[in-house]
Amino acid sequence: MSRVIRVAAAQMGGNQSTDSRQSILGRMIGLLEKAAQQGATLVVFPELAFTTFFPRMLLDGSVLAEYFEAHIPSDTTERLFKRARELGVGFYVGYAEQTPEGQRFNTSILVAPTGEIIGKYRKIHLPGSVEPRPNSRFQQLEKRYFEYGDTGFPVFQGPQAWEDARIGMLICNDRRWPEAWRCLALQGMELLCVGYNSAAYDPNGGNSESPELRTFHALLAVQGNAYMNACWAVAVAKAGVEDGAALIGGSCIVDPNGVIVAQASTLEDEVLVADCDLDMCLQGRTKMFNFDLHRRPQWYRRIVDQIGIELPKAE
């Protein structure tokens, strides 16, 4: 038995602030077409794919508002949805969401090959800070611009064209938190989609990890969690230099053994394709990681009962 879907990772190079939304959408449609030509029916785009990673800038008012989507699709983004429907390809894409009530989230949606939006996720693990770093050219203001996601970690059942795959979504920093993966796996997730914008080094020139180490971290988090949750994972970067700040690449498709089956070789627009047999999840799920047989939640209470570290009491 096998349930194979062909999945594409659509890595994007940097989106500059000076790039028009239409030129960015044009590049995304180009990636979509490349993926479709290779037979993919699900294409995964990065986090905040339509714009530059604007949380690195201190903005407000109408300048900030321009980065948000009040409707999805909108008049501007409808092109991407239309082309996907024509090609019979669905996709995951990340964008900055503004609700009718004025709430703002770092959001991703899952769009079926019919064009129907079948899932929405709002990022829970927001990195960065509310207050800007003083005297710094580059910021990380996700906690300022976005509310914490309120969707929990939902799993969506894909259409027959995707072999009824059970699909989970995460966004960027979420992928480093094993709690997020486990909450999805506990709903039978078979395929995880995650887009990201991860700094290659401290853009303010501080002493920090190398781009190579940061890429290693990004791969390790996806490989380790895919293995321990016996699922496929598609992790997709916005890469390269964006408005003067460097982003890692390392987009990859990882199997339920934690093995990388496809990996980006550039920091630019690049499409990776792999056949994902969802039934490969069964080996882990029925043996090593048979949750029913082996999990012992009565000992996991700290995970929900405390937030930060509580040191053991001195004797």
Place this chain on the structure above:
Amino acid sequence: MSRVIRVAAAQMGGNQSTDSRQSILGRMIGLLEKAAQQGATLVVFPELAFTTFFPRMLLDGSVLAEYFEAHIPSDTTERLFKRARELGVGFYVGYAEQTPEGQRFNTSILVAPTGEIIGKYRKIHLPGSVEPRPNSRFQQLEKRYFEYGDTGFPVFQGPQAWEDARIGMLICNDRRWPEAWRCLALQGMELLCVGYNSAAYDPNGGNSESPELRTFHALLAVQGNAYMNACWAVAVAKAGVEDGAALIGGSCIVDPNGVIVAQASTLEDEVLVADCDLDMCLQGRTKMFNFDLHRRPQWYRRIVDQIGIELPKAE
């Protein structure tokens, strides 16, 4: 600032059923001495280090009882404790524990360089089954021979000789469960010790993962969890062929970046040594994995509220 302790992984080759306890202890003392010669003050031995991995055999009564330790140290194992005190070296060791009340656990202890037992852990994630596989030469009967651990996941503060390191223990299969690592990290664990006996392939000849893939899994679980919990990890195998069943090696010392800093190259008795700077945990713990700032436990409820998979409800 740095708080460096020199740690050794004391990988062991197979212990055969026909080996005397004294010959096995002699090998362990040899490894201890090698580690001490290289300046290590903490030596990590495997799971069930004093015997063969007896859960692969269907046993009962007095034959089974012989694999258990009613006292630690006992007249037999005191040699190891004595030599360690003489050398000023502490250790982690796994053994089969029988309590005065007759309970049986798969247990590890942490022994300070003074010889004092400063911590005990009883394995929580028991793999295998209660009932034997019919018509199979090799079994995995941990769920039959041991009760589930009742210690939770305690963290122990080491002595000054170990820079007051906060140390956690896991046993074998536990290391593949991110919940276990997180419960330890939430108590400020800086160094994780784990011994294991992991089959290199199905000893009954079934179609299964290769030894290479199983070794990769073992490394990946330790690397991924060390990174995501910003801690050091020392993972130590009983390796090689034991009573006709093959065990993987892959013993390793991993830093808080998830990078392997020392790795076994054999499937035999072998000592690895590395300097572990406990303050390397601070980079992850104060930034990317600052739990206080970034964890969102209100969304992690499934981890404790359910054991197995609950599929999302159909619409």
